[in-house]
Amino acid sequence: MKSICFVTNYKKTYFFDAIGKEIQSQGGKVYWIVLNNMLYNYLLPTYGAESLLLVNKEQGSFPNGKVGEYKLNELVSVDRALKYYGEWSYDFLRNIQKPIYDFISSNKISYVFGETTYAHEVMLCRMLKDKKELNCKYLHPQTIRIPGYHFTFLEDEFQSEIFEGVKFDTYEDGFVIQVQRPTESVVNENRVKKSMNVLSKLKRSTRFFTQKNMELDDPSISPTNLKGRLNKGLSEEWNRLTYLS
Template sequence: MNICFVANFFKTYFFEGVANKLKNEGMEIYWICFDQEQFDHLSNIYSKGNCLLLSMGVIKKEAEPLADFKLNELVMGDRFLRHQQDWAFDYLKSIQPLAYNFVKEKGLKFVFGEITHAHEILLYRMLKMFKELKCKYLHPQSVRIPNKRFLFLEDEFQSKVCGEHLILNKEWESEWKIVEAVRPRRVAQVDKEVKNELSFSGRLKRLSNFFTNSNIKSDLPSVVHNKTKRSLIAVVQELNKFMYRFVKTDSFEVIQDKKYVLYTLHMQPEASVDVVGAYYDNQLKNIINIWRILPDDWFIVIKEHSNAIGNRSPKFFKSFKTLRNSILLHERVDSHKIIENAQAIFTVSGTIAYEAALKGKMAFTFADIFFNKLKNCTKISIETFRAIENFDDLIQMAKRANEGKMSIEDYSAYIYKISFKGIVDAPLNSEDWADEANFETVSRSFVSFINAIDE
């Protein structure tokens, strides 16, 4: 079977570790690369004929697209291309025929990659549209809870699991446990990474990269190439990190005896809000819209994401605090304590909605996400807010929606049937990052999935 991996920064190392194991299983491995250095490295291992280079060198002025793939949306949602619209559209048009022909000529059955950058989402949309290619773009994604398990998503919004009506995992009965609200393993690892970034040595390293351009590849589309723009983005982020220490935050005791709803802020830019939560990526607007439907004696509570400090300016928090009955909690306040006392939880696509639903609390997501199948976890929209008479009406709507959703026990069985052992989202330099045993586990899971879906 011919399968392909899409290179993506440090994730390429992980995919390469898995691909090497799959190659030993007799699978033919192909790669789609986005810079020359990456291409040369992978070509030496898998041969040039098995690798496609889609660097900035392929750009043709006024290239003809194969179809309409909502390029405006793709460019606006990409953290790099939105700053480089002078060539971004030509790039996305230019890679279309090259990618199409590569998939067709190599007879690819599956393409595995992230759904983060515009070119990745474009590849997904192309394979979805051009059914004659008989190839699926799949995104290996952590199930979030329980830890050390992953599944394969087949849409760009993390709502549709490939093979979700099948029993993909033949070992599910021996692995099955009731899913409980626990802190995802990755969160603790990312917190450690953030502490390192905020340290003096972390700042020094970023400063060194900034002046030496050591992390900038001239042909990679996923980089802001204009040094002035790149400098401005970096300076603003560092300034925001510095200024956040002067933003007044509150302790849990401030809200302990109050009626409140919680909205947890996402990192941004980040696929979880810019891609999965497309059209709900203005988080301040989301918060204001939630506040508008609350009873007038309730409070709107937000909490900064611990690894997102620097994403938002002091102006964001100042604007939030103009809302009556608004509280900004310290980012280190235990989310589970906040959930316990909350009337409801709101998020774009965050795991906190999943955790809240597992605790029996009402949770609402603006994105349609795979764990919305669980009772008490409901997808909402602006139209929902317009339609309800008051907040209690929203709760009653969610209770009615629960009639068609899974109990925790049913959801637990479901998630074990469609997911596999392995860690696919280990942060760089964490203990799981280069774990050989994990490569072995994940590759076995890939084989099990491919065999099950190909039956």
């Protein structure tokens, strides 16, 4: 069985973890690239330190040689957190390249599964396409619209290339696929509606002032100064309102 690796990404981490435990129970080897200490400590008892690579703010501040050019200006400018960190953002993306390369190489990892949301994820996708000698693919699991209740694995940051190993369902001639609203759209709408009740707003306000559940060593977390958090919070509230309008 091939060795695989997951990249932590907030709540998606727990979904990946459930899959990882099942793979591990069947004799597979599972590795992780981890963005903060909280998730590192959560995953440690199950997978062991040798299977985890921590690339938080502290680790990403240690100088390391880069392994390629991956348009870091482009990545930083659109990243929801790194764009606020100035020159350190570029240092971080350069410094994590070699440790990740060595981690994948030494453990002979064949597939890395992750999102394409943050700069480090997109950079990793680009790096694995560039470094053919690693013989490793970056795959992004994603739901598809037609037919509904299906998902696939995408190979590129633009979500346009379906992994060649995916097997599609076959349908008999004359079978009609029902066009329906994307499942993710329904889930998001329900989530936003729930977030607009008084209790949810109170919880968000409490978290804003206490900084509860904010992993400050995570590079995908925006800077914690009051002005930055206020701007981000107001922007999110506006997005919730306009999403439902």
